[in-house]
Amino acid sequence: MTTPINLATFCIVDTETTGLDPAVDRVCELAGVQWAARQGELRHFETLVNPGRTIPPEASAIHHLVDEDVVGSPNLQEALADLNREPFGVWVAHNADFDFKFLPKDGRPILCTLKLAKKLFPDSPKHTNQYLRYALKLQVPGAKGLPAHRALADAFVTTALLSYLLAEANKHRPELTTVEDLVAWTLEPNLLPMCRFGKHSGKPWSEVPKDYLQWMVKTMTDMDSDLRFTVEHWLRPGSN
Numbered sequence: 001m002t003t004p005i006n007l008a009t010f011c012i013v014d015t016e017t018t019g020l021d022p023a024v025d026r027v028c029e030l031a032g033v034q035w036a037a038r039q040g041e042l043r044h045f046e047t048l049v050n051p052g053r054t055i056p057p058e059a060s061a062i063h064h065l066v067d068e069d070v071v072g073s074p075n076l077q078e079a080l081a082d083l084n085r086e087p088f089g090v091w092v093a094h095n096a097d098f099d100f101k102f103l104p105k106d107g108r109p110i111l112c113t114l115k116l117a118k119k120l121f122p123d124s125p126k127h128t129n130q131y132l133r134y135a136l137k138l139q140v141p142g143a144k145g146l147p148a149h150r151a152l153a154d155a156f157v158t159t160a161l162l163s164y165l166l167a168e169a170n171k172h173r174p175e176l177t178t179v180e181d182l183v184a185w186t187l188e189p190n191l192l193p194m195c196r197f198g199k200h201s202g203k204p205w206s207e208v209p210k211d212y213l214q215w216m217v218k219t220m221t222d223m224d225s226d227l228r229f230t231v232e233h234w235l236r237p238g239s240n
C-alpha cells in the first residue's frame with residue numbers, strides 16, 4: 001500500500017538521549033509533532049523519559065537534563081504509547097538513523113529530513129535542522145521561548161523544515177507523489193559536490209587526486225554512505 005504525500009499524516013519526532021551508543025545509552029526525553037500537509041499541526045507531545053540509567057555529564061552539557069529531572073517520568077514504552085494515542089502514518093526525524101537506533105521501528109515509513117535536505121540542497125555547507133532553519137528563513141513560532149537542544153523545540157524546527165522540503169520536492173521532483181517514493185529517493189546515496197575536510201577541503205571531489213581517494217578507501221572505515229559512494233565514483237576509470 002502506498003500513501004500520497006498530500007494525504008499523509010506525519011509524526012515529527014525528536015529525542016534527547018544519555019549518549020550516542022544505543023548499546024548502553026537510552027532516551028531521556030521524547031517529543032513529537034503530528035502534522036498533515038493540508039491541515040498543519042494536529043497535535044504536539046513531549047515528555048521526559050526515565051532512561052533507567054544515570055545521565056552522564058557529557059550529555060547533560062548538551063540538553064541540560066540531569067538525573068533528578070527524570071525521576072518519576074514514564075519509561076520509553078509508556079511514553080511511546082502516549083505519543084501513539086492519535087493515529088498517524090509516517091515517522092519523520094532529522095537524522096532518523098540516530099533517533100531510530102533508540103526508538104523501535106514499527107513498520108511505518110520513516111522519512112529523514114536530513115537526507116531529504118541533502119538531496120534538495122547538495123551545495124549547502126551544513127544540513128543541521130537549526131542551520132537550515134536560519135538559512136531558509138523558516139518561521140517556527142512553536143519553538144519561541146523553548147530551551148535550545150531540547151526535544152520539542154527541535155521537533156517544531158523539523159516540522160517547519162519538513163513543510164518547506166515537501167514543497168521543494170514537489171517543485172523539483174513532481175513525479176515523487178507518494179511517501180514511499182520519497183523515502184526511497186532519500187535512501188539513494190548522494191554524489192557529494194565538494195570535499196569538506198582534510199588537505200583537499202574546499203576542492204570539488206572531481207579535483208581530489210586519486211591517490212588520496214585510494215588512501216581514504218583503505219584507512220577510513222567510518223565513511224557514511226554518501227562519502228563512500230562519492231569516493232568510489234571518482235575512483236572509477238574514466239570518471240575524471
